[in-house]
Amino acid sequence: MPDPDASSGVVNPSRWASRMVKLARELTDEAPLGATITSGARQPVTIPASRYVDPAFADLELQRLWPRVWQLACSTDHVAKPGDAYEYRCGPYSIVIVRDDGGVLRAFQNVCRHRGSAICEGATSGLTELRCPFHRWSWDLSGRLREVPSRRGFGSLPAEQYGLFSVAVETWGPMVFVDPSSAAGPLAPFLEGVPEDIAWVGLDEYHCDYLVTVPLPGNWKVISDGFSETYHVQGLHRELLPSVDDVNGPQRLWHHHGKLEQRYGLPSPRFREPPGIDAVWSSFVEIMGARIGVSDVSTPAPSVPPDQTLRDVLAGMLRDVGRSEGVSYDRFTNDQLMTMQQYNLFPNVSLVIFPDLMTVLRSRPGTTPDDGYLDVINYRRTSPGTPVARPTDVLLPAGSDPGLGLILNQDAGNIARAQRGLHQPGFTRMTLSREECRILNMHRNLEHWLGITTTEITGV
Numbered sequence: 001m002p003d004p005d006a007s008s009g010v011v012n013p014s015r016w017a018s019r020m021v022k023l024a025r026e027l028t029d030e031a032p033l034g035a036t037i038t039s040g041a042r043q044p045v046t047i048p049a050s051r052y053v054d055p056a057f058a059d060l061e062l063q064r065l066w067p068r069v070w071q072l073a074c075s076t077d078h079v080a081k082p083g084d085a086y087e088y089r090c091g092p093y094s095i096v097i098v099r100d101d102g103g104v105l106r107a108f109q110n111v112c113r114h115r116g117s118a119i120c121e122g123a124t125s126g127l128t129e130l131r132c133p134f135h136r137w138s139w140d141l142s143g144r145l146r147e148v149p150s151r152r153g154f155g156s157l158p159a160e161q162y163g164l165f166s167v168a169v170e171t172w173g174p175m176v177f178v179d180p181s182s183a184a185g186p187l188a189p190f191l192e193g194v195p196e197d198i199a200w201v202g203l204d205e206y207h208c209d210y211l212v213t214v215p216l217p218g219n220w221k222v223i224s225d226g227f228s229e230t231y232h233v234q235g236l237h238r239e240l241l242p243s244v245d246d247v248n249g250p251q252r253l254w255h256h257h258g259k260l261e262q263r264y265g266l267p268s269p270r271f272r273e274p275p276g277i278d279a280v281w282s283s284f285v286e287i288m289g290a291r292i293g294v295s296d297v298s299t300p301a302p303s304v305p306p307d308q309t310l311r312d313v314l315a316g317m318l319r320d321v322g323r324s325e326g327v328s329y330d331r332f333t334n335d336q337l338m339t340m341q342q343y344n345l346f347p348n349v350s351l352v353i354f355p356d357l358m359t360v361l362r363s364r365p366g367t368t369p370d371d372g373y374l375d376v377i378n379y380r381r382t383s384p385g386t387p388v389a390r391p392t393d394v395l396l397p398a399g400s401d402p403g404l405g406l407i408l409n410q411d412a413g414n415i416a417r418a419q420r421g422l423h424q425p426g427f428t429r430m431t432l433s434r435e436e437c438r439i440l441n442m443h444r445n446l447e448h449w450l451g452i453t454t455t456e457i458t459g460v
Ligand SMILES: [Fe+2]
Pocket: 226, 232, 236, 237, 407, 411
Protein backbone atom coordinates (compact mmCIF):
# COMPACT_ATOMS: atom_id res chain seq x y z
CA MET A 1 0.00 0.00 0.00
CA PRO A 2 1.16 3.55 -0.53
CA ASP A 3 1.93 5.70 2.47
CA PRO A 4 -1.40 6.41 4.20
CA ASP A 5 -1.36 10.16 3.92
CA ALA A 6 0.17 10.32 0.48
CA SER A 7 -2.83 12.18 -0.89
CA SER A 8 -2.82 14.87 1.76
CA GLY A 9 -0.69 17.33 -0.17
CA VAL A 10 2.82 18.55 -0.60
CA VAL A 11 5.26 18.12 2.24
CA ASN A 12 6.36 21.14 4.24
CA PRO A 13 9.82 21.84 2.78
CA SER A 14 11.32 23.12 6.02
CA ARG A 15 10.13 20.04 7.90
CA TRP A 16 11.56 17.84 5.19
CA ALA A 17 14.84 19.70 5.29
CA SER A 18 15.09 19.30 9.05
CA ARG A 19 14.50 15.56 8.66
CA MET A 20 17.32 15.47 6.13
CA VAL A 21 19.66 17.25 8.52
CA LYS A 22 18.69 14.83 11.26
CA LEU A 23 19.34 11.95 8.90
CA ALA A 24 22.75 13.29 7.98
CA ARG A 25 23.66 13.69 11.64
CA GLU A 26 22.64 10.11 12.30
CA LEU A 27 24.85 9.03 9.46
CA THR A 28 27.80 11.23 10.24
CA ASP A 29 27.63 11.70 14.01
CA GLU A 30 27.95 15.46 13.82
CA ALA A 31 28.38 16.74 10.31
CA PRO A 32 25.63 18.74 8.61
CA LEU A 33 23.98 17.60 5.42
CA GLY A 34 26.43 17.61 2.56
CA ALA A 35 29.43 16.56 4.60
CA THR A 36 31.52 13.52 3.81
CA ILE A 37 30.16 10.48 5.60
CA THR A 38 32.80 8.92 7.76
CA SER A 39 31.13 7.20 10.69
CA GLY A 40 28.21 5.03 11.58
CA ALA A 41 24.52 5.27 12.27
CA ARG A 42 23.30 4.00 15.63
CA GLN A 43 20.55 1.74 14.36
CA PRO A 44 19.48 0.34 11.02
CA VAL A 45 17.14 2.30 8.81
CA THR A 46 14.22 0.38 7.29
CA ILE A 47 12.20 1.08 4.15
CA PRO A 48 8.78 -0.37 3.23
CA ALA A 49 9.19 -3.14 0.65
CA SER A 50 5.79 -2.21 -0.80
CA ARG A 51 7.37 0.77 -2.53
CA TYR A 52 8.98 -1.68 -4.93
CA VAL A 53 6.01 -3.95 -5.71
CA ASP A 54 2.73 -2.11 -5.05
CA PRO A 55 0.91 -0.94 -8.22
CA ALA A 56 -0.68 1.91 -6.21
CA PHE A 57 2.75 3.22 -5.23
CA ALA A 58 3.93 2.94 -8.83
CA ASP A 59 0.82 4.91 -9.89
CA LEU A 60 1.72 7.60 -7.37
CA GLU A 61 5.18 7.82 -8.91
CA LEU A 62 3.61 8.17 -12.36
CA GLN A 63 1.38 10.98 -11.11
CA ARG A 64 3.77 12.90 -8.90
CA LEU A 65 7.37 12.01 -9.63
CA TRP A 66 8.04 11.44 -13.32
CA PRO A 67 5.94 14.31 -14.72
CA ARG A 68 7.64 16.89 -12.51
CA VAL A 69 11.28 16.09 -11.96
CA TRP A 70 14.37 16.87 -14.05
CA GLN A 71 15.52 13.66 -15.69
CA LEU A 72 18.28 12.72 -18.09
CA ALA A 73 16.73 12.18 -21.54
CA CYS A 74 19.63 11.60 -23.95
CA SER A 75 23.10 12.79 -24.87
CA THR A 76 23.79 16.09 -26.61
CA ASP A 77 25.28 13.95 -29.41
CA HIS A 78 21.80 12.57 -30.09
CA VAL A 79 20.60 16.08 -30.95
CA ALA A 80 23.80 17.82 -32.09
CA LYS A 81 22.62 19.18 -35.45
CA PRO A 82 19.50 21.00 -36.70
CA GLY A 83 16.94 18.37 -37.64
CA ASP A 84 18.20 15.78 -35.11
CA ALA A 85 15.48 14.38 -32.86
CA TYR A 86 15.31 11.82 -30.08
CA GLU A 87 12.27 10.29 -28.41
CA TYR A 88 12.68 9.79 -24.66
CA ARG A 89 10.17 7.50 -22.94
CA CYS A 90 9.55 7.10 -19.24
CA GLY A 91 6.64 4.86 -18.31
CA PRO A 92 3.68 6.08 -20.37
CA TYR A 93 5.28 9.46 -21.01
CA SER A 94 7.01 10.27 -24.28
CA ILE A 95 8.98 13.43 -25.04
CA VAL A 96 10.64 14.38 -28.29
CA ILE A 97 13.84 16.44 -28.07
CA VAL A 98 14.74 18.26 -31.26
CA ARG A 99 17.41 20.69 -32.48
CA ASP A 100 15.51 23.33 -34.48
CA ASP A 101 16.60 25.13 -37.64
CA GLY A 102 18.24 27.89 -35.63
CA GLY A 103 20.22 25.43 -33.50
CA VAL A 104 17.98 25.87 -30.43
CA LEU A 105 17.34 22.73 -28.41
CA ARG A 106 13.62 22.17 -27.85
CA ALA A 107 11.46 19.48 -26.31
CA PHE A 108 7.78 18.67 -26.74
CA GLN A 109 5.27 16.21 -25.44
CA ASN A 110 5.18 13.59 -28.17
CA VAL A 111 1.54 13.99 -29.12
CA CYS A 112 -0.34 15.19 -32.18
CA ARG A 113 -2.83 17.98 -31.40
CA HIS A 114 -5.38 16.30 -33.68
CA ARG A 115 -6.43 13.03 -32.00
CA GLY A 116 -3.46 12.36 -29.76
CA SER A 117 -1.26 10.02 -31.71
CA ALA A 118 2.42 9.93 -30.90
CA ILE A 119 4.36 11.74 -33.61
CA CYS A 120 7.96 10.50 -33.37
CA GLU A 121 9.66 7.25 -32.52
CA GLY A 122 13.30 6.53 -31.70
CA ALA A 123 16.19 8.67 -32.92
CA THR A 124 16.04 10.48 -36.25
CA SER A 125 18.03 13.10 -38.14
CA GLY A 126 17.58 15.42 -41.09
CA LEU A 127 14.08 16.49 -40.09
CA THR A 128 12.66 19.72 -41.47
CA GLU A 129 9.36 19.33 -39.65
CA LEU A 130 7.58 17.13 -37.11
CA ARG A 131 4.82 15.33 -38.97
CA CYS A 132 2.29 12.94 -37.47
CA PRO A 133 2.19 9.78 -39.58
CA PHE A 134 -1.51 9.18 -38.76
CA HIS A 135 -3.24 12.12 -40.52
CA ARG A 136 -0.11 14.12 -41.54
CA TRP A 137 -0.56 17.19 -39.39
CA SER A 138 2.84 18.90 -39.21
CA TRP A 139 4.74 21.42 -37.09
CA ASP A 140 7.97 23.25 -37.71
CA LEU A 141 10.91 22.33 -35.47
CA SER A 142 10.04 25.14 -33.09
CA GLY A 143 6.68 23.47 -32.48
CA ARG A 144 4.45 25.87 -34.46
CA LEU A 145 1.60 24.31 -36.42
CA ARG A 146 2.47 24.34 -40.12
CA GLU A 147 0.10 22.15 -42.11
CA VAL A 148 -3.23 20.37 -41.63
CA PRO A 149 -4.50 18.32 -44.56
CA SER A 150 -8.07 19.31 -45.56
CA ARG A 151 -7.84 22.07 -42.99
CA ARG A 152 -11.16 23.71 -43.90
CA GLY A 153 -13.01 20.71 -42.51
CA PHE A 154 -12.03 21.73 -38.98
CA GLY A 155 -13.29 25.30 -39.10
CA SER A 156 -10.78 27.66 -37.47
CA LEU A 157 -7.46 26.17 -36.31
CA PRO A 158 -5.32 29.15 -35.18
CA ALA A 159 -1.64 28.13 -35.34
CA GLU A 160 -0.93 29.89 -32.04
CA GLN A 161 -3.45 27.64 -30.30
CA TYR A 162 -2.28 24.39 -31.86
CA GLY A 163 1.44 24.37 -31.21
CA LEU A 164 3.09 21.30 -29.73
CA PHE A 165 3.10 21.20 -25.92
CA SER A 166 6.57 22.36 -24.93
CA VAL A 167 8.70 20.73 -22.24
CA ALA A 168 11.57 22.36 -20.34
CA VAL A 169 14.92 21.17 -21.69
CA GLU A 170 18.46 22.07 -20.58
CA THR A 171 21.90 20.55 -20.85
CA TRP A 172 24.72 19.86 -18.45
CA GLY A 173 27.94 18.90 -20.22
CA PRO A 174 27.13 16.22 -22.81
CA MET A 175 23.77 15.35 -21.20
CA VAL A 176 20.24 16.56 -22.06
CA PHE A 177 17.72 16.86 -19.23
CA VAL A 178 13.97 17.43 -19.48
CA ASP A 179 11.35 18.55 -16.97
CA PRO A 180 7.98 17.40 -18.36
CA SER A 181 6.03 19.81 -16.15
CA SER A 182 8.23 22.81 -17.05
CA ALA A 183 7.54 23.77 -13.43
CA ALA A 184 10.55 22.37 -11.61
CA GLY A 185 12.58 25.56 -12.05
CA PRO A 186 16.00 25.83 -13.72
CA LEU A 187 18.21 22.74 -13.97
CA ALA A 188 21.26 24.24 -12.25
CA PRO A 189 19.77 24.52 -8.73
CA PHE A 190 18.37 21.01 -9.06
CA LEU A 191 21.84 19.64 -9.78
CA GLU A 192 23.14 21.41 -6.64
CA GLY A 193 26.92 21.13 -6.21
CA VAL A 194 27.45 18.15 -8.52
CA PRO A 195 28.62 19.99 -11.68
CA GLU A 196 31.07 22.08 -9.62
CA ASP A 197 32.34 18.97 -7.82
CA ILE A 198 33.28 17.25 -11.11
CA ALA A 199 34.20 20.39 -13.10
CA TRP A 200 37.90 19.42 -12.94
CA VAL A 201 37.32 16.46 -15.27
CA GLY A 202 35.96 18.54 -18.20
CA LEU A 203 32.80 16.68 -19.21
CA ASP A 204 32.36 18.91 -22.29
CA GLU A 205 35.12 16.86 -23.96
CA TYR A 206 33.11 13.64 -23.60
CA HIS A 207 31.00 12.26 -26.42
CA CYS A 208 28.41 9.49 -26.45
CA ASP A 209 29.14 6.49 -28.63
CA TYR A 210 26.23 4.20 -27.72
CA LEU A 211 23.07 3.80 -25.68
CA VAL A 212 21.98 0.26 -24.88
CA THR A 213 18.56 -0.40 -23.36
CA VAL A 214 18.05 -3.63 -21.43
CA PRO A 215 14.51 -4.64 -20.36
CA LEU A 216 14.75 -6.19 -16.89
CA PRO A 217 12.26 -7.97 -14.59
CA GLY A 218 12.56 -5.51 -11.72
CA ASN A 219 11.30 -2.22 -10.35
CA TRP A 220 13.21 0.86 -11.55
CA LYS A 221 14.37 1.41 -7.94
CA VAL A 222 15.73 -2.13 -7.64
CA ILE A 223 17.78 -1.40 -10.76
CA SER A 224 19.04 2.01 -9.60
CA ASP A 225 19.66 0.85 -6.00
CA GLY A 226 22.19 -1.60 -7.44
CA PHE A 227 24.25 1.41 -8.54
CA SER A 228 23.82 3.27 -5.26
CA GLU A 229 25.92 1.12 -2.94
CA THR A 230 29.11 -0.96 -3.10
CA TYR A 231 28.20 -3.29 -0.25
CA HIS A 232 27.21 -5.88 -2.87
CA VAL A 233 30.68 -6.00 -4.48
CA GLN A 234 31.81 -8.66 -1.98
CA GLY A 235 28.64 -10.65 -2.79
CA LEU A 236 27.94 -10.27 -6.48
CA HIS A 237 31.23 -9.06 -7.96
CA ARG A 238 33.92 -11.08 -6.21
CA GLU A 239 36.11 -10.87 -9.33
CA LEU A 240 36.41 -7.15 -8.57
CA LEU A 241 37.82 -7.54 -5.08
CA PRO A 242 41.51 -7.93 -6.04
CA SER A 243 41.48 -4.60 -7.89
CA VAL A 244 39.15 -2.25 -5.99
CA ASP A 245 38.96 -0.73 -2.53
CA ASP A 246 35.28 -1.42 -1.92
CA VAL A 247 35.46 -0.46 1.78
CA ASN A 248 37.12 2.94 2.12
CA GLY A 249 35.30 4.93 -0.54
CA PRO A 250 34.14 8.28 0.85
CA GLN A 251 30.51 9.16 0.21
CA ARG A 252 28.78 12.50 0.15
CA LEU A 253 25.12 13.53 0.16
CA TRP A 254 23.61 16.65 -1.26
CA HIS A 255 19.86 17.20 -0.79
CA HIS A 256 18.92 15.46 -4.03
CA HIS A 257 22.01 13.59 -5.04
CA GLY A 258 24.87 11.47 -3.70
CA LYS A 259 28.45 10.61 -4.49
CA LEU A 260 31.00 7.83 -4.02
CA GLU A 261 34.72 7.90 -4.76
CA GLN A 262 36.28 4.49 -5.27
CA ARG A 263 39.91 3.62 -5.95
CA TYR A 264 40.88 0.99 -8.52
CA GLY A 265 44.16 -0.84 -9.11
CA LEU A 266 44.63 -1.98 -5.52
CA PRO A 267 43.10 -4.85 -3.53
CA SER A 268 40.08 -4.74 -1.28
CA PRO A 269 40.95 -4.51 2.42
CA ARG A 270 38.55 -7.42 2.94
CA PHE A 271 41.39 -9.86 2.15
CA ARG A 272 43.18 -11.33 5.19
CA GLU A 273 46.12 -12.06 2.91
CA PRO A 274 46.37 -9.27 0.34
CA PRO A 275 46.63 -10.64 -3.20
CA GLY A 276 49.86 -10.06 -5.08
CA ILE A 277 50.41 -7.76 -8.02
CA ASP A 278 49.62 -10.53 -10.54
CA ALA A 279 46.12 -10.99 -9.06
CA VAL A 280 45.47 -7.24 -8.90
CA TRP A 281 46.63 -6.89 -12.49
CA SER A 282 44.52 -9.74 -13.92
CA SER A 283 41.43 -8.52 -12.05
CA PHE A 284 41.93 -4.99 -13.36
CA VAL A 285 42.40 -6.28 -16.93
CA GLU A 286 39.26 -8.40 -16.67
CA ILE A 287 37.15 -5.53 -15.37
CA MET A 288 38.48 -2.56 -17.33
CA GLY A 289 41.46 -3.67 -19.41
CA ALA A 290 40.25 -1.64 -22.40
CA ARG A 291 41.19 1.52 -20.52
CA ILE A 292 44.86 0.50 -20.62
CA GLY A 293 44.75 -1.21 -24.01
CA VAL A 294 44.91 -4.79 -22.68
CA SER A 295 42.16 -7.31 -23.36
CA ASP A 296 43.87 -10.65 -22.64
CA VAL A 297 43.71 -11.52 -18.93
CA SER A 298 46.65 -13.89 -19.34
CA THR A 299 48.90 -10.95 -20.28
CA PRO A 300 51.74 -10.93 -17.71
CA ALA A 301 51.69 -8.14 -15.15
CA PRO A 302 54.07 -5.26 -15.90
CA SER A 303 57.05 -4.70 -13.64
CA VAL A 304 56.51 -2.03 -11.02
CA PRO A 305 59.50 0.25 -10.33
CA PRO A 306 60.43 0.49 -6.64
CA ASP A 307 59.34 4.11 -6.38
CA GLN A 308 55.91 3.41 -7.92
CA THR A 309 52.78 1.42 -7.26
CA LEU A 310 50.80 -0.69 -9.72
CA ARG A 311 48.28 2.17 -9.82
CA ASP A 312 51.04 4.46 -11.10
CA VAL A 313 51.94 1.94 -13.80
CA LEU A 314 48.28 1.52 -14.81
CA ALA A 315 47.88 5.30 -14.99
CA GLY A 316 50.93 5.48 -17.25
CA MET A 317 49.45 2.85 -19.55
CA LEU A 318 46.19 4.80 -19.69
CA ARG A 319 48.13 7.92 -20.66
CA ASP A 320 49.82 5.94 -23.46
CA VAL A 321 46.43 4.79 -24.79
CA GLY A 322 45.21 8.40 -24.70
CA ARG A 323 48.31 9.63 -26.55
CA SER A 324 47.70 7.08 -29.32
CA GLU A 325 44.18 8.51 -29.68
CA GLY A 326 45.27 12.13 -29.57
CA VAL A 327 43.99 12.69 -26.03
CA SER A 328 46.29 13.98 -23.29
CA TYR A 329 45.73 12.97 -19.68
CA ASP A 330 48.83 14.81 -18.44
CA ARG A 331 46.79 17.31 -16.44
CA PHE A 332 45.36 14.54 -14.27
CA THR A 333 47.11 12.88 -11.37
CA ASN A 334 47.60 9.12 -11.24
CA ASP A 335 45.07 8.98 -8.41
CA GLN A 336 42.49 10.89 -10.48
CA LEU A 337 42.98 8.50 -13.41
CA MET A 338 42.52 5.42 -11.22
CA THR A 339 39.65 6.64 -9.02
CA MET A 340 36.00 6.38 -9.97
CA GLN A 341 33.77 9.37 -9.29
CA GLN A 342 30.21 8.06 -9.06
CA TYR A 343 27.28 10.45 -8.78
CA ASN A 344 23.74 9.30 -8.06
CA LEU A 345 21.37 11.88 -9.47
CA PHE A 346 17.83 11.77 -8.13
CA PRO A 347 15.76 9.97 -9.11
CA ASN A 348 17.17 7.35 -11.47
CA VAL A 349 20.67 8.04 -12.79
CA SER A 350 24.17 7.01 -11.80
CA LEU A 351 27.13 8.68 -13.50
CA VAL A 352 30.30 6.58 -13.36
CA ILE A 353 33.12 8.94 -14.28
CA PHE A 354 36.84 8.53 -14.91
CA PRO A 355 38.92 11.11 -16.81
CA ASP A 356 38.78 8.92 -19.94
CA LEU A 357 35.16 7.72 -19.86
CA MET A 358 31.70 8.14 -18.40
CA THR A 359 29.08 5.44 -18.15
CA VAL A 360 25.58 6.66 -17.39
CA LEU A 361 23.43 3.99 -15.78
CA ARG A 362 19.77 5.02 -15.95
CA SER A 363 16.72 3.07 -14.82
CA ARG A 364 13.20 3.69 -16.07
CA PRO A 365 9.84 2.25 -15.03
CA GLY A 366 8.19 -0.45 -17.12
CA THR A 367 4.51 -1.24 -17.50
CA THR A 368 4.20 -2.86 -14.05
CA PRO A 369 6.10 -2.34 -10.75
CA ASP A 370 7.94 -5.58 -11.56
CA ASP A 371 9.33 -4.37 -14.88
CA GLY A 372 11.88 -1.76 -15.74
CA TYR A 373 14.64 -0.76 -18.10
CA LEU A 374 18.36 -0.30 -17.61
CA ASP A 375 19.94 2.13 -20.04
CA VAL A 376 23.71 2.09 -20.37
CA ILE A 377 24.83 5.33 -22.01
CA ASN A 378 28.51 5.18 -22.81
CA TYR A 379 30.71 8.25 -23.24
CA ARG A 380 34.40 8.58 -24.08
CA ARG A 381 36.68 11.58 -23.93
CA THR A 382 37.69 12.60 -27.44
CA SER A 383 40.39 14.97 -28.63
CA PRO A 384 39.08 18.44 -29.53
CA GLY A 385 38.07 18.72 -33.17
CA THR A 386 37.45 15.00 -33.65
CA PRO A 387 34.38 14.41 -35.84
CA VAL A 388 31.64 12.93 -33.71
CA ALA A 389 29.22 10.35 -35.11
CA ARG A 390 25.66 9.99 -33.90
CA PRO A 391 25.42 7.48 -31.06
CA THR A 392 24.33 3.95 -31.79
CA ASP A 393 21.08 3.09 -29.98
CA VAL A 394 20.29 -0.55 -29.23
CA LEU A 395 17.14 -2.00 -27.62
CA LEU A 396 17.86 -5.56 -26.53
CA PRO A 397 15.14 -8.24 -26.52
CA ALA A 398 13.92 -9.12 -23.03
CA GLY A 399 15.84 -12.02 -21.51
CA SER A 400 18.78 -11.78 -23.90
CA ASP A 401 22.42 -11.72 -22.82
CA PRO A 402 22.99 -7.99 -22.36
CA GLY A 403 26.66 -8.29 -23.35
CA LEU A 404 27.59 -5.40 -21.08
CA GLY A 405 30.76 -6.91 -19.68
CA LEU A 406 31.27 -9.03 -16.58
CA ILE A 407 30.19 -6.57 -13.89
CA LEU A 408 27.13 -5.01 -15.54
CA ASN A 409 26.01 -8.46 -16.70
CA GLN A 410 26.16 -9.58 -13.07
CA ASP A 411 24.14 -6.52 -12.00
CA ALA A 412 21.53 -7.12 -14.71
CA GLY A 413 21.39 -10.85 -13.94
CA ASN A 414 20.63 -10.15 -10.29
CA ILE A 415 17.49 -8.07 -10.88
CA ALA A 416 14.93 -10.90 -11.22
CA ARG A 417 16.13 -12.48 -7.95
CA ALA A 418 16.08 -9.17 -6.09
CA GLN A 419 12.55 -8.37 -7.29
CA ARG A 420 11.10 -11.85 -6.63
CA GLY A 421 12.17 -11.79 -3.01
CA LEU A 422 10.42 -8.48 -2.40
CA HIS A 423 7.02 -10.16 -2.97
CA GLN A 424 7.34 -12.60 -0.08
CA PRO A 425 4.68 -11.89 2.57
CA GLY A 426 7.06 -12.11 5.50
CA PHE A 427 9.29 -9.41 4.10
CA THR A 428 7.68 -6.05 4.76
CA ARG A 429 10.72 -3.81 5.29
CA MET A 430 14.24 -3.68 3.92
CA THR A 431 17.09 -2.80 6.29
CA LEU A 432 19.85 -0.42 5.24
CA SER A 433 23.36 0.13 6.52
CA ARG A 434 25.03 3.53 6.54
CA GLU A 435 26.97 2.39 3.48
CA GLU A 436 23.61 2.37 1.70
CA CYS A 437 22.86 6.01 2.58
CA ARG A 438 22.48 6.97 -1.08
CA ILE A 439 19.49 4.61 -1.31
CA LEU A 440 18.03 6.20 1.80
CA ASN A 441 18.60 9.66 0.32
CA MET A 442 16.69 8.62 -2.79
CA HIS A 443 13.76 7.51 -0.62
CA ARG A 444 13.80 10.80 1.29
CA ASN A 445 13.52 12.67 -1.98
CA LEU A 446 10.91 10.26 -3.27
CA GLU A 447 8.79 11.01 -0.20
CA HIS A 448 9.18 14.70 -0.90
CA TRP A 449 8.11 14.44 -4.54
CA LEU A 450 5.20 12.12 -3.73
CA GLY A 451 3.96 14.42 -0.99
CA ILE A 452 4.19 11.84 1.74
CA THR A 453 4.00 13.89 4.88
CA THR A 454 4.57 11.15 7.46
CA THR A 455 7.65 9.14 6.72
CA GLU A 456 7.44 5.37 6.76
CA ILE A 457 11.19 5.17 7.15
CA THR A 458 12.17 4.09 10.63
CA GLY A 459 15.44 4.45 12.48
CA VAL A 460 15.99 8.14 11.76
FE1 LIG B 1 27.06 -4.10 -9.05
